[in-house]
Amino acid sequence: MIDIEKAITDTIHYVQSELADAEGGHDWWHIHRVYNNTLLIAQSEEVDRLTVCLAALLHDIADPKFHDGDEEIGPYKAQQHLDQLGIDQHRKEHIDSIIRNMSFKNSLGKVNFYSKEMAVVQDADRLDAIGAIGIARAFNYGGFKNRALYDPFIAPNLNMSKEEYKKSKAPTINHFYEKLLLLKDKMNTETAKKIAQERHQFMEDYLEQFYNEWNGKK
Numbered sequence: 485m486i487d488i489e490k491a492i493t494d495t496i497h498y499v500q501s502e503l504a505d506a507e508g509g510h511d512w513w514h515i516h517r518v519y520n521n522t523l524l525i526a527q528s529e530e531v532d533r534l535t536v537c538l539a540a541l542l543h544d545i546a547d548p549k550f551h552d553g554d555e556e557i558g559p560y561k562a563q564q565h566l567d568q569l570g571i572d573q574h575r576k577e578h579i580d581s582i583i584r585n586m587s588f589k590n591s592l593g594k595v596n597f598y599s600k601e602m603a604v605v606q607d608a609d610r611l612d613a614i615g616a617i618g619i620a621r622a623f624n625y626g627g628f629k630n631r632a633l634y635d636p637f638i639a640p641n642l643n644m645s646k647e648e649y650k651k652s653k654a655p656t657i658n659h660f661y662e663k664l665l666l667l668k669d670k671m672n673t674e675t676a677k678k679i680a681q682e683r684h685q686f687m688e689d690y691l692e693q694f695y696n697e698w699n700g701k702k
Contacts, residue, residue: 488534491569495541498565502545506629509621514612518543521608525675531601535575538566539582539605553650558581582606588613588663591670592646607676610667615683618664619690626656630659633657634698660691 496519503512522540526533542565546558559580566576578601584590585597586606613621626633632655640661641648653663668684671677695701 486534486570488537491534491571492537492541493607494569495538495565496547499541499545507550507625508539510544510550510627511625514621515541517612517617518605518608521611521676525604525607525673528675529600529604529673531604532575532578534571535578535582535601536604538571538575539586539601540608541558542566542579543583543586543605548650555584562662574684589646589649592644592649603665603672607671607673611672611676611679611683612621613666614667614680615686618683619687622656622659622664629653634694636671657691657694660687 499515500512503510503515519537522536526536526665542558542562544558545561545565545612546554548555548558551557562583563576566579571579578599581597581603582599582605585595586602586609588610599700612618621685631653632638634657635655638655638658640654640658640679641652642661644652644662649662652658652662664687665684668680669675
């Protein structure tokens, strides 16, 4: 029998260690917020608590963006850790499927997996990509990649494939239209939908202010 609290605590320590030097938008604190969002959403959903907690904690253990696009490192490291915890095969496979299918970029292609647990963790992650923190994360990553804040001559690509999304070097403002503003309508759970409304409006208000300042209006 797995000691659930010990498994979660051990995983927290593991992730904190692995992401100690990570980029600020994808560091331990991102995981911490997604984990807290997961706990909040899960209160209103019938899901396996250990599965959603471990999936939330391990979902970005090795983000492909920081590993030359390799999408196998993250699931591999997660499975290694789950083996050390002694997690049963069914849960391991379920967590692996969540990690492999929950990202926004994977939603741009065919998604062959769904579960209530993935819906919860996916919403938790998406909530951290919008609102005030979502804006901060977007510009932090844009700075990390030395991308332009905004270029009025580069229009957002609203019909990107997964590969185009992965290779994009567009200005950070474009990311709002290519991802962030789309997330409100992609939430799965009622809890996340309600939270997303306010965060979405905050981004709309921010963009209005951004363009006013950019164009010298106020």
